[in-house]
Structure formats: structure tokens, C-alpha cells
Amino acid sequence: MKSYRLSFGEIIIHDSSLAEVIVREGEVMCEQKVDEYHDFLLSSLVAPFKVLINKSNAYSYTFEAQKVIGDLQEIAAMAVVIASQAGLMSTETLMSVNNESKTWNIKFFRSRDAALYWLKSLEVCANVIVV
Numbered sequence: 001m002k003s004y005r006l007s008f009g010e011i012i013i014h015d016s017s018l019a020e021v022i023v024r025e026g027e028v029m030c031e032q033k034v035d036e037y038h039d040f041l042l043s044s045l046v047a048p049f050k051v052l053i054n055k056s057n058a059y060s061y062t063f064e065a066q067k068v069i070g071d072l073q074e075i076a077a078m079a080v081v082i083a084s085q086a087g088l089m090s091t092e093t094l095m096s097v098n099n100e101s102k103t104w105n106i107k108f109f110r111s112r113d114a115a116l117y118w119l120k121s122l123e124v125c126a127n128v129i130v131v
Helices: 031-044 063-068 085-098 112-121
Strands: 002-006 009-015 018-023 049-055 075-082 106-109 123-125 128-130
Touching (some): 009 031, 018 112, 031 063, 049 112, 106 112
Parallel strands (some): 075 106
Antiparallel strands (some): 002 009
16 A cells, blocks of 8 residues: 555555545645546556545535546446535536446445445456446
8 A cells, every 4th residue: 555645645555446535624626637637546556446435524516627537438337435415415426427428436435434435346457347
């Protein structure tokens, strides 16, 4: 497990196909930061890969960033750790912005351990999830 600091927060690489994203408190994710996030995942992981989004901090997205955050086809599954009702609502809003154009394999959790367990239990083969 290795941790990397990026302009918007931290990404922890758990294994070659699993990363955890922790965005810094108060951060505003713009399109450039989403590009940095996508570039990092593509250069650091083996596709298809899984992402744990740790929403323990409050942060936001610009509308442009909301439209492109889900554009990475190499993401096979996402687990989102929700710390509050506001975190759940912001994630649901983000999904609704992209609902018509994207299909997300996403599951919500209250604990980081449960989210990691679920992601690690998934076998990903050529972007197909096998449970």
C-alpha cells in the first residue's frame, strides 16, 4: 500500500487494481483536478480497476467537473464511504448529473472496511464484474 499526494488530496494504492481517493476538506474539484485524478489512476493502476471514494471530508465539484468525473471507462466498480447525509446527497446529485450518459457500478457504505471488503471481493475481468 502506497500513498500519493496530489493537488486535491491523497490517493492510496491498495493493489494494482484498487485505489482509495481522499479529497482534502473544503476542496473544489474543477475539470483540471478531475483530469489529474484520471491521469493518475490510468498511469498507476492496471485496468479495469476499482476505486474507493472516501467522503469523510466535505468538498465540492464545479459543474464542468461533475460532467466528466465518471468518464473513465477503466473504472469497473466504485465504493463510496458516506460519513453524513450531506455526503450521500452530494454523491446522488453527482450521479444524477451523469445518469443519462453513464452506467455506474457503485455501492454506498458507512464504513471504510466494509467498502474495501466489497471491492476486494469483486473479481474484475475485462470490465465485467463477477461476484
